[in-house]
Amino acid sequence: MSAEIESIMKKYRPGRREDLIPLLQEIQDENGYLSEDIIVKAGNFIGLSTTKIYGLATFYDQFRFLPAGRIIIRICNGTSCFLNGSQNVISKIREETGLAPGQTSRDGLFSYEIVTCMGGCTRGPLLTVNDDYQLNVKPGQIPDLLRKLRYIAEND
Ligand code: FES
Incomplete structure (x- = not known):
């Protein structure tokens, strides 16, 4: 994971589920999409399973799990x-x-x-x-x- 994404995560406190969506949004803004690696890291950080994170994130249309098109x-x-x-x-x-x-x-x-x-x-x-x-x-x-x-x- 890039240093930029590490520094985004440092702005949040671990274990706060209410921070999940803003955290994912900020990471996506930086990275362009949410890779599997990022979902796993965010899950460990927030204290939610990867399955739960995918479930929540797919509820919001703005999240992308593959690189964007041109x-x-x-x-x-x-x-x-x-x-x-x-x-x-x-x-x-x-x-x-x-x-x-x-x-x-x-x-x-x-x-x-x-x-x-x-x-x-x-x-x-x-x-x-x-x-x-x-x-x-x-x-x-x-x-x-x-x-x-x-x-x-x-x-x-
Ligand atoms: S509802 Fe405000 S721009 Fe579409």
Whole structure:
């Protein structure tokens, strides 16, 4: 485990189960994903079994257990975006990519995640491609967006 991850863990006190989710989030922000080794270390630190940690972490869509793709699509499913139809956009992404949230395509190109509120509630559904915001996204835009992203990535 890297020195950065060791130093993140040192910010927390061992054995505090309520720290599990923020700890995993901070480690993922640093490492990009939660490897098996990290899950085991976090389990020992917090005092939970590896199985329990996986069970809890998979409940939260933001955690990734494999390295992310080159293009990370994040779709907001917070209350406002939900009311504006984010579920239809999510279904379309899933239909087009075959991926569940947190998965990465076999070619390592796409990952997608579901998040809760990115601060643009009045202009949702909101989606980001890496850090680039797309507002008022409609399901019908998704196939074209994915095609363009693939083309750009393959010719980059
Ligand atoms: S609910 Fe989607 S940006 Fe706030």
